[in-house]
Amino acid sequence: MLGVQYPDGLDWLERRLDDIESGRAQLWQAGLGKFTSGWAIVTPKGNHDVKLSTMYVAPGARGQGVGRRMIEAISAEWHYRNIFSARVTFDEDDRVTRGFFEAVGFKPIPDSRRQYGARFDRAYLLDLSSPDLLPVATNKRRVPCEFALHRFKRFI
Template identity: 25%
Template sequence: MAENAAFVAGDAAAAAGPVVLRAPTVDDLTALSVLGIAAFVHKFGDLYRPQDLLPFLMETYTEAALAPEIADPAKLYRVAEQDGVLVGWCKVGLTCGFPDHARGNRVMELKQLYTAPRATGQGLGRQLMDWAMSEFAARGADEVQISVWSGNPGAQRFYQRYGFAKVADISFRVGSQLDDEFLFARML
């Protein structure tokens, strides 16, 4: 676990072996927590005041917060592991996250797709996204939604390559701060 934490925090060299996608276990909770915090802070940390960011991270990415999440049958997780080190994860919601904007009858949601900060750009996002899209299809989704920060054009381009397009303006709360987000969706 300490090795996972060091890599996720960006203190280790990039791993070299093949990426293995698998379901997480309770033994992964520490690494999931460290990765979630590292990925969120790396990408978005400078957007928030500490008094907003810290409670959000504790409510969202601690082991105590993640344990019921990975056990929830309405959510699917897949972790990406390389050389025994957690380098990414994806979370799928089997229910509609934004029903006011749903166009389909069986709408599901891509809730999170994270890679370790030093592992970005190595194709991990594509592998995790391919897994998520196959899960949506296998479970009969007719629409997939994802919330994307309005100031993240890289993520927007990534999802557009998968056929997603903006369907609504929404918001995302971190503490007292309300961020402008775009709801992207794709019919299947």
């Protein structure tokens, strides 16, 4: 699927894994019990900015608040580290993803449309310059997730 949505997607993923392994990016994991329910890769972009390079929630964990809890945990870390903004890009036609990121506080960046093969992505920004702007859970259904920042080492 990665290669279908993004030309050279596997090469992109290889570079992100290199970034994680070398400490230039972070790998976050969300767990439900002993199962991984999601993960995210965060890449610094300057002293006070980051890019949420990718975020994934397992199909069986979607709709349970795992993604929202992951953004809450990661953005709390960003705030602690004086990160003022976070960017994410995704397919402009992906209404589910757009709805999720808008619901957790990301706003569209004007004139950010970029072509990837036959499709277009848009960039969204989360303003973290004030503690009042941190994403907060709005639903009452809280999933008992555990979150961890991991060191990554490839075995192959």
